[in-house]
Amino acid sequence: MSAQPSPNTPPPAEASGATLTDAEVLKVAALARLSLTAAQVAAAREQLAGVMALMDRVRGVDLASVAPWSTTREVATGPKGAHERHPPTPSPMWRPLTPQDLMQLAPTPHEATTRPPFILVPKVVGDGAGA
């Protein structure tokens, strides 16, 4: 691991595992659509703090001039120039989707003639309460 000071984007103060509060844990749980009991919150705070401390190792590495790993396609074929002895054959599956492609996949576009921007989304649960 690099000993140089990290130029990486600093996280908000509350990102550090050491400062994770019960309120933070509850906020994250709400975002994740999970409910936690008081005991689970305390346990989660302690365990997340330990894991966040592990994660902080990443922020100590000098990665200022490094590009992010951009796509899974790049993972499959490797960064440009690296071990590209057999470039894969382009596949029709990899062409970019057009708006027409997407509209063909959309459900029940029966309103397209009268209200072109809209499609009908089928009801998925009960009477839609809370939706």
Next chain:
Amino acid sequence: MSTQLRASARQIAREVRAGTRRAVDVVREALVSAKECQARCNAFTQLFEEKALAHAAIVDRNVASGGGGGDLALAGVPIAIKDNICLGPDLLAAGDGLGYGGQTTCASAMLRDYRSPFTATSAQRAIAAGAIVIGKTNMDEFGMGSSTERSIFGATRNPHDTTRVAGGSSGGSAAAVAFGCCALALGSDTGGSVRQPASFCGVVGVKPTYGRVSRWGLVAYASSLDQVGVLAKDVHDAALCLSVISGHDPLDATSADRPDTNFTQDLDAAIPPPRLGVPRQALAAPGLHACVRDAFEQAIAHCRSAGATIVDIDLPLLDAAVAAYYIVAPAEASSNLARYDGVRYGHRAAHPASLLDLYTASRSQGFGEEVQRRILLGTHVLRAGFADAYYQTASKLRTRLRADFDAAFLRCDAVMTPTAPGPAFALGAKTSDPLAMYLEDVFTVPANLAGLPAMSLRMGMVTDAMQGVGGGGNASLPVGLQILCPAFAETTMLRLATWVAGAGVGVSVPPDESEHPSSKP
């Protein structure tokens, strides 16, 4: 004495194709063994007794009638499939009305009753090649774990010592192959989930290059890391199975279109003495047990004696890789598992007060403790203001790690490390300490982060220095050697593995029957 399949997958397929052995007989034997394995190790989530025998009869009929059975690479070979790889009701043969079906549970209450409408490409290719699926195997819930203890079906036990874990998350697949009830098994490897259980159970485990094997039908955990892998008794069987399941698949946009998909040719051909890279950080890894260090140094010595050049290489990010993994994987998991909301599929909570309550209650009831922990972690690191600090940084680290490997591969043909820092640990030893469990993956996650192929083969048995791993005392446990190669260099990797085994590094199948785990009381 327990029942076990003694023959390799290649031998079974050869005999079934030649008509000198019936697939039905092989499968009947495998099912007897699988029941014994289940009673002793809890390796399976379901067994396909009737369907497997019916499928075997179809293979036998095809062979007898000359209806294409003679071309089947895996004719009559019993295989087990990890329970996060979908098996649908697809027909096995026209007119027979037979499909495997069954549930694809991911060992989760969330998917306890889920039946996939389709079959994963990897499984479909194995079945099309004549493999007979004897059952689905146990795993850590959604692939999140390193011990196969986080399962609604209970923990899988190690065939070598049933007081210890089988590793994870493909622990059921590894235990089934090690026990001898199937010649092959499919698993999935997101951060070492094929290789680490292979190490713990003493079998061969292969994680292919990202893109080599289709992920279609593999239930998503972390999509930029997930790969279907192979567990086998030996390198040749692993190469055969990998050849069958690999190849481009238009149903998976990350599937690579490669011309090299036969890995069985010239596996035993003489190769020049290889240059084997050993990262200087490997022997300083946190938690590395003395017995594993000794076995690794002995393996290096064997390779050097056989003519290999041992190259000292620098992989400075090896230590940080596990941290990056536990950012990337939970982040992607929190996104992938958002689909389990009690509406579209999966467990649905009863009598919700509102739609939001339906989501929250269904997810809280359906997901286990470790899955919830990783979803929380992933949600935390992806929050507004946090993603740059964590996910983007981890993503950059992946690029750097891959560059480090690429630089290393200019100086060596392969990189070698231990597969896991220790042998199989005692059941329950690490379930209350997630951090300790995560550090089990220190050697295996770099291959996933960099998208490289890697495999584990047995480098020895350890009988001493068990201190610190718990268990029943003086057990004889396997430990694994990991070989990593450049992207899409599986052919090289498998040839090197046979070379390494030939150099005297622990063979994958115990030559002495008395050593076989299924023969233990």
